[in-house]
Amino acid sequence: MIHARRDKLRLFFAVISLIIITSLVLRLLQTFEFTPPNIMERSVGVENPVELKPDRNNNGPRAGKCGLAASCPRSGFAFKIASGATNVVGPLICFDGKMIIEKTVGHGRPGITIVVIKETTGELIKTGTYNMWNGDVRELIEFLNSIEDGSFVFMATFDDPATKLNEEARNIIAELGSAYVSKLEFRDNWVFVGGRKTMIQVSFEQHRKNDKSTNKYGAWPEMIEMEGCIPRLD
Structure with a gap:
């Protein structure tokens, strides 16, 4: 009986954790546009290529x-x-x-x-x-x-x-x-x-x-x- 309750509690907390993590990931994806790792390039002398964030300074349609x-x-x-x-x-x-x-x-x-x-x-x-x-x-x-x-x-x-x-x-x-x-x-x-x-x-x-x-x-x-x-x- 006690073990059954523990299993239910563990399942409950696991579901809650999954919901929270999924929510955070969705928010991050809305905020950033990640560059796939296969397009990273090393130049001579470079040890750690950096993942870029997109430019969000979008002023709408441009006339010129x-x-x-x-x-x-x-x-x-x-x-x-x-x-x-x-x-x-x-x-x-x-x-x-x-x-x-x-x-x-x-x-x-x-x-x-x-x-x-x-x-x-x-x-x-x-x-x-x-x-x-x-x-x-x-x-x-x-x-x-x-x-x-x-x-x-x-x-x-x-x-x-x-x-x-x-x-x-x-x-x-x-x-x-x-x-x-x-x-x-x-x-x-x-x-x-x-x-x-x-x-x-x-x-x-x-x-x-x-x-x-x-x-x-x-x-x-x-x-x-x-x-x-x-x-x-x-």
Whole structure:
């Protein structure tokens, strides 16, 4: 008799516990969108890939090109640029409504991704991605030196942009209008829009330091997203 009562009590508490756990799990699933473990990717020197939380800053439908809240004045060039997030989500570069570098998950473009646009027409000239963890910085320097006058230059980082970034490369990027590249360090996040001898002076830049005391994703800082308008030549 006593054993039967104990069994009933155990069953009762087990059912209650299951209901509570199920409720908590459902709440978590409503709050977060987990990334399946099979899309995690290790980059060189990375020990623990981080599971990302989705961006919940959704402002509803967007009216302008590249998802801007409003159209650019006088038919200017709209742009949106985002750094990568940890070593999982790659960078994004959109220009004048065209997604030139599309954000990828599970694999991407470690280092610095560059897009070059012709100022007068908005035409895409070329793109390049340069691994600054274990790549060859001379390839980056060669690409930078090949950029023609009258070009807009977009740069976005992913994972590590700075280990192999030497003084020569930094100086060339500074000549394109960057005020921060000289201080760029291991796993900092950075996005930059500049130009080489353009008629319209362009300089947009944001950065986020890699600091374990403030990082959103452990060994990586929070991603950066920047958008705006570049005047179009008449």
